[in-house]
Amino acid sequence: MSMWINRIDTHILPINFQYHAPKTLEEALKLLAEYGDEAKILSGGTDLLVKMKQRLIEPRHIISLRNLTELRGIREVEGGIHIGAATKLREIERSQIIAERLPLLHEAVKAIGSIQIRNMGTIGGNLCNASPAADSAVALMALGAELHAQSIEGERIIPIENFFKGPGATALKPVELLTAIRIPPPPENYGWAFRKIGRTSLDIATVNAAVLLTLRGGRIDLCRIALGAVAPTPVRAVRAEEHLRGREPTPELIQEASELVVEDISPITDVRGTAEYRVEASKALVRDALNLSIERAGGGGR
């Protein structure tokens, strides 16, 4: 067995690395191209530094995004809302545009850590860290976001569905940087809800869930349900979505749909909760989120 216990000293960063603070995006991409696998991007550092202190990763090069103002900010663009990858969570939480246009994201972001954490942490970091429990991820999945990745080779767009590959793993290549998140304009009169269960009110989710739906003629039309911390990546509850689509949202239907959630999740037992608990909690959260979404979509709810 390793002497791992003797390798952590959280007073300091007990590893050697070189620190880079590029002034332009181009410079950053060049550094990435050069160091690739050996480099790690430093955005807010609230995940990265923890992992370095825990000796889970030992990057040789750290590339800080601190000087790259082009990676920050929120604006309305053609085709939706653009959020720079290095935008602070606190800025998103306080943004008028987000509160009005994407209240689902607003709520998910507000559920992340404490104010101190949100002052440091960024949305790009939350996604690229690829924790199955990332709070913004479920919201962005329900919103159908697209992620913009860039390398010296050029840009590509990754639908958020295809972004997460496992705990800590994303579709980004080592030379790629996430530059922005683009959220398409939500449909008219949509309903939404974000729900999170943690051990306390300041915790990584034991389970989180986001729902976005619309009603047409009293029936559920568009419907997206995303869950976190119940599979190796954030997941869509596709079976439940299908079951709901085109149907009238009766309490029985909601109940059935929430039971179907188990088909798309594969929770594990860890310090935050048992697998069995996560199954039960997922059903309860989805039921709650569906009811609230239907109510918000003008369907009266229950």
Place this chain on the structure above:
Amino acid sequence: MRQSFRFIGRSTPRMDGVAKVTGREIYASDIYLPDMLYARVLKSPYPHARVKHIDVSGAERLGAVVVTYRDVPDVVYCPRLVSTPEATYKDWRVLTGKPLYVGDPIAAVAAESEELAQRALEAIEVEFEVLEPSFDPLESMRPGKPLLHERIRYMGEEVEVENNIACTMEIEQGDVERGFEEADVVLEREYRTNRRYHCQLEPKTAVVRPEPGGGVTIWTTTQSIHNTRLLIHEIFGIPVGKINVVKTALGGAFGSSIQTNIVVPIAVALALKARKPVRLAYTREEDLHEHCAYQMIFRLKLGARRDGRLTAGSLEAILDIGAHQIQAYPLLGCLVGWWVSLYKLPNLRYVGKAVYTNKVPSCAMRGYGNPQITWAVESLMDELAEELGLDPLEFKLLNHVGLGDLFWGQGPTVKSIIKSSGVEELVRRGARLIGWDKRPKPGAQRGRYRRGIGFGRGFHTSSAGAPVPGTVVDYTGAMLKVNEDGTLDYVTAMMDCGGGTLTAHAKIIAEEIGVPLECVNIVRADTQTTLYDVCTHASRGVYAGGAAALQVAREVKRKLLELAARVLDAYPHALKIRPDEERGQGVIYVEGVEGREITIGELASMARHKNWGTIAAVASVRQGSCPPHFTAYFVEVEVDTETGKVRPIRVVAGADVGRVINPKLAEGQIHGGFAMGWSMALLEDTPYDPRSGDLLNKGFITDYKLPTARDLPPLEDFQVFFVETEEPTGPFGAKGLGEGALNPVAGAIANAIYNAIGVRFYELPITPDKILKALKGGERR
């Protein structure tokens, strides 16, 4: 008749408040000395092993000073010196070649920076022979299991350990079998508590400076500077006079620094070898591998007659103490003491066993076993009342140990008669405030959200004082001297763990003499300039420490009046002292004769000019009893039956702490006690990973959750009231509070959950997972 006071009973800001909120208070970890080295500890990665080979040359090549288990004095000790030798087992060494838990210190390094020290640590090579561990006391006790300790020391002799049982205690009073036969209802249940971590703000730290002449100066996180000094003397043989432990502010402890923390002897060993100051500050992760609370398994049986009288009780307690004894034997005694002091048991039997396991050593944590046993007793009393068809409040009041009864303040050797009790009033008033009559019938609700009200009562001792010596040391020293401007220097070895203890002492002094509170200067003292104080623990700070403060204040006042009588040409007994806020000091005057007055400063200056000497007093005070302070909690909770989450709705908390010295701070203790109890009932535990043998959370605080303000009831739904009694033996009638503020909380919450959903839980913490499982099971039935 109620006296009127100037300072006692009024809320005054704590005297260390400004320094603390502005970040200017000095804690042990703020001490940086010239030429200081930074230390790191090499910890065992195995829960049970033997070091076959250790090679430190790599570390030394980097320029580090290294000590291993082979370089430290061959002394087996107990890090806690509160009990007398008759009640102390010794099984510790500074560093070990036979680690007994993941995190057990094997070697240590010191280097010019923390970075270098860390690199040196990683350069040490160790080969282990891995031994079979056990993580459960029941398993550990099984014959044939590998022993953690084969021999330990007691009263200077070696004793053999059998089946990993560290120590035992048995007590029997009356005829238990007959008692249970006389009962109409007998209930027997098994309870299992959690293994909590203290989560005090300040991780353990020691800074040690070797002095010319072979001495050492020590700054450390401790609840007792004098016991730290005595232990270092015991281990290293340095003359006591050459060891100076300096008081620094303590960032909380909750009992985890009653014993001298392992960082101290390790830093001393390094400093002596390096001949340079050494600083050893634990990280949070290391701190989580340093101490935790005692986890207990109880088999508890109570019998009662139809009329509600308890006839008998039996308690079998198994304590999972981890790898070492810190105070396991005294705790076995305290545990039975807390048990028999809750409710009168005419016949009783107690068997307590403390068992070694390959886990982090357990030590006292706020309440010292009392929160654990009170949770079990308050739960079972609730159950028993229901069986008997009685209101739990009446049932408990009928049987409670109260005024005139014998109270076990610190085990079988520390007992005294209860002379003040507000129990009845606490229960009645609390019941009215919460609306006890309107509480739902258990299990009657059907909806998703179900609310319930629970009641728990309890107490804790105030000090380990007693009319006879016993096996617990308990006395305090104090010095008070008058300065030439009328201010006073108050010198005590007693630590303030953050509860405002020393502010209370200052209030007692200001009140007694009659000076403005600001005149009392709390001196930052050390072991060389103070009289012995045992420790700030056992809720004794105000009751026992305050008694010493009161005694020196009385003596100083007597001397002031004597001298003033000369100057003012009046009789001492005709003189009075009033605090003069304008002049910022006390004024001595002849009552009824105008103009015949002198400030304390003028008098002290005159004493200097006329060579009368310093006006001062010294006292070493032992309290002759251990009065319980009482608390009662009424808690309303709401259970979400779909997520299993429990939410606090309302709290009514009453306390009888004798005379209240500082209401705001006393209320703060209640709020803190509730938060800790809430956490104990629903959240905290430090489970182990059987594969690695390490804590499941590996020491990371991110996975040791405590409630935040948002998880607790809003202040307007948290009502605190005091039932003031006058404790005849306490300073101005005061008793303790710190621990009683916690003890009944988990029981009250467990009873509230039962009231809401009709399910009882026998294992802590009551997690959402367990609640959902139980509810599902219930529906199947």
